[in-house]
Each structure stands twice: as C-alpha cells, then as structure tokens.
Amino acid sequence: MTSSVKTAGTLYLWQQRTLYLGYISRLSSLSQGANTLLFGLDDVIPLKVGGLQLEARSYLVPAGARYSADSLGKRIACCFLDPLGKDMLFHSPAMAEHESGISFGSMHEASQLHTLQTLYRDQADAGQAYRALEGQLFPEECTRVEGFEPDARIAEVVALIRSDPSENLSNEALAQRVGLSGDRLQRLFKQTTGIPIRRYRLWHRLFVTSSMMAMGATLTDAALAAGFSDSSHLAHVFKSMLGMSPSTVLRRSRHVRILVG
Known part of the structure; x- marks a missing residue:
C-alpha cells in the first residue's frame, strides 16, 4: 500500500x-x-x-x-x-x-x-x-x-426520535405516547441508554448529518435538515460528543x- x-x-x-x-x-x-x-x-x-x-x-x-x-x-x-x-x-x-x-x-x-x-x-x-x-x-x-431485557416503551421513544430528527417533541409528549409520566420516562431512558433524552436526540442528529453528507449534502444543509440550528451548533455538539x-x-x-x- x-x-x-x-x-x-x-x-x-x-x-x-x-x-x-x-x-x-x-x-x-x-x-x-x-x-x-x-x-x-x-x-x-x-x-x-x-x-x-x-x-x-x-x-x-x-x-x-x-x-x-x-x-x-x-x-x-x-x-x-x-x-x-x-x-x-x-x-x-x-x-x-x-x-x-x-x-x-x-x-x-x-x-x-x-x-x-x-x-x-x-x-x-x-x-x-x-x-x-x-x-x-x-x-x-x-x-x-444475558441480562438484556429490552423495554418496549424506551424502544418506541427511540423510534419516535429517529422518525423525525428535526422534531423537538417534549419529554411530556413522548411520555404520553408510551403511557408514562415525564419523570418516569426520563429515569427509564437514562437507565437504558446511559444518557438523557435530549442528549440522545442530539446524538441521532449527528448520525443523520453524517448520512446526509455521505449522500452529497453540504455540512450546513445537512446540519439544518437534521435539526441543528446552524453549522456552529453542529460543530459544538460534535466537539463535545466526539x-x-x-x-x-x-x-x-x-x-x-x-x-x-
């Protein structure tokens, strides 16, 4: 090589x-x-x-x-x-x-x-x-x-976040969808994924941005489509997580x- x-x-x-x-x-x-x-x-x-x-x-x-x-x-x-x-x-x-x-x-x-x-x-x-x-x-x-028992409610919340990354559904709205209180959902979500709902949403937006760029979108266009306010917001999140x-x-x-x- x-x-x-x-x-x-x-x-x-x-x-x-x-x-x-x-x-x-x-x-x-x-x-x-x-x-x-x-x-x-x-x-x-x-x-x-x-x-x-x-x-x-x-x-x-x-x-x-x-x-x-x-x-x-x-x-x-x-x-x-x-x-x-x-x-x-x-x-x-x-x-x-x-x-x-x-x-x-x-x-x-x-x-x-x-x-x-x-x-x-x-x-x-x-x-x-x-x-x-x-x-x-x-x-x-x-x-x-061993030990893995998926919680269908958390899986559904993850699917909802993934279905439209630009959507900012509140914790209460997500909780209502799966029949939990907002506080209970927050605890279960962090217990399952290791991070709060908001942070997971940002993490998925990084994935969407990367996927769009792989298909030819510019950094700015991909960031906006994924739900970031601008490319500076993307850069801040990217740096803090990666x-x-x-x-x-x-x-x-x-x-x-x-x-x-």
Whole structure:
C-alpha cells in the first residue's frame, strides 16, 4: 500500500451502530452520546479518566463517561454501539472494569483486532463490514445476551426520535405516547441508554448529518435538515460528543470514505 493510505479512514453508518476506522488526532475531553468500543489497531491507546491514565488496546466506554484519549498518530477503531444496551452487555463480561466505569482489555481482543485490521486493509463496503463484525463487535440478531431485557416503551421513544430528527417533541409528549409520566420516562431512558433524552436526540442528529453528507449534502444543509440550528451548533455538539471538529471526519474528500449501510 502507498504512503497515502496513512491519511485514509472509513466512517460506517448503520441504523443502530457506527464505526470509524483510520487515523485521527488526539481526542480532547469528551462525553460521548453512546456506549463506545475503542481499539488501538497498531498499539495501546493512552486514555485519561478522573485524573488516572489507562493503557490498553481495547476499551468499553459507557455513554456519558468523560475522558480523553491519544491515538499517538496511529490507527484506531471507534465503534458506537446500539442505544438499548444489548451490545454493552455483550462485551462487558469479557473485559476488566476500572473504578471509573470504563472497561478494558477484551478477552477476544486478538480476534477483534484481526477483523478490524482486515476491514481497514480491504476497504470493505458497509455490508461486508457489518457481516464480518457480527459475533465480534455486534451480537448476532438471534443471540440471547444475558441480562438484556429490552423495554418496549424506551424502544418506541427511540423510534419516535429517529422518525423525525428535526422534531423537538417534549419529554411530556413522548411520555404520553408510551403511557408514562415525564419523570418516569426520563429515569427509564437514562437507565437504558446511559444518557438523557435530549442528549440522545442530539446524538441521532449527528448520525443523520453524517448520512446526509455521505449522500452529497453540504455540512450546513445537512446540519439544518437534521435539526441543528446552524453549522456552529453542529460543530459544538460534535466537539463535545466526539472530541473533534466535524471537518476532521465528515468532509468528503480523498481522505475519508463515508458509507451508509
């Protein structure tokens, strides 16, 4: 492969999960809007949380946890997991848990790294990548995950938010749709997804913006259609949740492929 590959990366966007494979600069302090798997494809990733530093090749970060990490100029894989928590429960038993709530050192790390490195090398399309990751990063649909009991009401709220990302339904309106009080919905939603409803809505808007840009929309047009007030609002949310600016990952160029599955 030529030296130009070093700047290459791929952002895979699937309905329930998102994966970035490639090179990225240091991630500033951030609090992500989804449970996240983070892998160092070439080396350990130093990760700071609560004044402590960890060094591992694989991490499982719960939604809302605040941390910073440094890729050391090497390749990473950053995978945002399903919002209802099935993926989180799939991975957590195979990793050691730090006092911060972040887990590290997957028992299946060697196999997972091999799969991710192969996807990067082969520049796999979205369908190929998803199939390769089933059973590795994502449980297969038929797999029963111990402890996972999906709450149909929260699943319906997630579906309502996804159905029109530009809509700002109040917590009370969402709660009424699923037969709960506003306070009860807030508690259940955070218990299930790890983040408040408002933050999940913003997180989904990032997904929609990315998908629209993959189809050729400008950053500004995609941001407005997804429900952000303007591109500055998008940039602020992007930085706070992903630790980088939108242009680092989302601008269509020869450096980054954006594939929607």
